[in-house]
Amino acid sequence: MRIWLRRRFERQARLMGAMMERIGIEPELAASRGRLYDAANRRCLWCAAHEACGKWIEQDHSAENGPSFCPNATFFEHTKQMHPKG
Template structure:
């Protein structure tokens, strides 16, 4: 009888540990999402491309793909430091996985702002 009672308790402990691990991994995932969203928002604001990005055709898909690139970036600390160090940048840092996207948007803004020749 003791063996029967011990098995559910051990299984219960295992379930609790699995739930804790799931919660921590889920919490870590959402923390990472939040951190990367903040970094991407900071980058877009620093480069002054927010309005242009929102007005692009298919902007929801463009932003989703940009967010996915940011989420899978392996240099969030360098990004955070760059955002702190660069007061008025002309372009995103070379390591940014969205550098080319932001470059296209800022180039378009530069063309729109230039006087007609």
């Protein structure tokens, strides 16, 4: 695999994991959504907003939902509704 692509995979995987942690989604729950989770991973992989995403994740506040610029906002919202923390 080309190094730039491997680095992109690694960066986006870190961002998606951090995003789910930030908004309170267990990775196992997201993964249980099967093809929807696979599609979310692909959207994240090719998302151009990685800098804005990283900055949003670093902000010091609690978040109920992902940011509006995130192409996975709907996936995260629906996943969180399946099993809200509380």
